Amino acid sequence: MALPNIYIVACGGTIAGKAATEEDLTGYTAGAATIDEVLQAVPAVHQYARIRGEQFCSIDSSDMSEGLWLALAARVQELAGRDDVDGIVVTHGTDTMEETAYFLNLAVHTEKPVVFVGSMRPATAISADGPLNLLEAVQAAAQAETGRYGVVIVMNGTICSARFVEKTDTTHVDTFKSRQLGYIGLMQDGMPMFYQAPLRRHTYESGLSCSGCAALPTVVVAYAYVGMERWIESLVPQGVCGLVLAGFGHGRMPGAVWQSLQKAMKEGLVVVRASRTLGGAVTPVAEYEGTICADTLTPQKAKILLQLALLKTRDIHEIEEAFREY
Numbered sequence: 001m002a003l004p005n006i007y008i009v010a011c012g013g014t015i016a017g018k019a020a021t022e023e024d025l026t027g028y029t030a031g032a033a034t035i036d037e038v039l040q041a042v043p044a045v046h047q048y049a050r051i052r053g054e055q056f057c058s059i060d061s062s063d064m065s066e067g068l069w070l071a072l073a074a075r076v077q078e079l080a081g082r083d084d085v086d087g088i089v090v091t092h093g094t095d096t097m098e099e100t101a102y103f104l105n106l107a108v109h110t111e112k113p114v115v116f117v118g119s120m121r122p123a124t125a126i127s128a129d130g131p132l133n134l135l136e137a138v139q140a141a142a143q144a145e146t147g148r149y150g151v152v153i154v155m156n157g158t159i160c161s162a163r164f165v166e167k168t169d170t171t172h173v174d175t176f177k178s179r180q181l182g183y184i185g186l187m188q189d190g191m192p193m194f195y196q197a198p199l200r201r202h203t204y205e206s207g208l209s210c211s212g213c214a215a216l217p218t219v220v221v222a223y224a225y226v227g228m229e230r231w232i233e234s235l236v237p238q239g240v241c242g243l244v245l246a247g248f249g250h251g252r253m254p255g256a257v258w259q260s261l262q263k264a265m266k267e268g269l270v271v272v273r274a275s276r277t278l279g280g281a282v283t284p285v286a287e288y289e290g291t292i293c294a295d296t297l298t299p300q301k302a303k304i305l306l307q308l309a310l311l312k313t314r315d316i317h318e319i320e321e322a323f324r325e326y
């Protein structure tokens with residue numbers, strides 16, 4: 001049987017990182033190796049797929065930008081539409097991987113597998129985790145079934161939905177977790193094994209799009225802390241369409257901040273209440289009428305959903321609906 005065609009879109013990150021010595025696990029340059037160099041360490045990939053690819057960018061993922069997201073979404077959409085592409089693997093730094101993966105989960109419309117992968121140790125490290133992660137990402141992308149679950153991250157033997165995944169550790173390899181709702185599957189003996197499916201809309205069922213968009217609407221994230229009201233003036237800078245509050249507990253904030261946000265909401269600011277806690281949902285309460293609830297989305301993902309929703313509508317009820325659906 002012919003091998004599936006897997007296309008790698010390489011974005012840099014630690015999986016392409018180089019350090020001076022093999023013991024150096026943190027002082028390295030991310031994105032220093034090309035995807036061809038990275039692939040040389042994983043000859044086994046060619047047993048599972050016909051591999052082609054491109055160097056989309058070579059960055060530490062802390063330099064990922066909204067402009068690159070728009071270009072990446074367009075490129076992945078175009079690749080997904082090709083008959084000679086069965087699945088797509090995106091190599092990416094881990095620091096912002098969950099954001100880029102969620103952005104594509106909403107903005108790329110395809111039933112083909114889109115798998116994100118990176119590593120926590122640079123390519124030059126002793127026991128580098130990149131080669132096995134990349135092999136497993138290709139193995140997952142080679143199975144058409146993977147596309148049913150939307151954009152996924154395959155790392156450290158686990159498969160996480162872009163909607164529910166978070167980076168949970170600064171340096172250790174066991175960093176990507178879906179703490180609240182669980183992994184959707186595991187990689188075992190070269191095959192993805194799936195146990196649950198995300199029910200929130202994604203990829204082929206997404207009604208959101210960034211096609212033809214030159215820039216995303218400006219949305220900021222404000223982190224709640226004791227004393228944040230001292231910076232109220234700078235909380236709502238000019239030209240901001242939306243604000244996501246990483247609130248206390250169930251999406252709360254100091255009274256003075258709420259008063260100032262209410263004024264800004266009257267002038268058109270859309271406010272989403274998320275939480276700085278590490279679990280649970282933010283749901284509607286009468287006290288914060290007029291705000292939108294992030295549900296279980298982290299503040300950084302709520303920002304992405306708000307940006308894509310704002311491209312489609314300014315109607316607060318439609319935006320609320322999006323937060324229930326995605």
Ligand SMILES: NC(=O)C[C@H](N)C(=O)O
Nearest residue numbers: 013014060061093094095
């Ligand atoms: N492990 C990593 O990939 C971290 C790196 N700073 C990046 O996000 O590009």
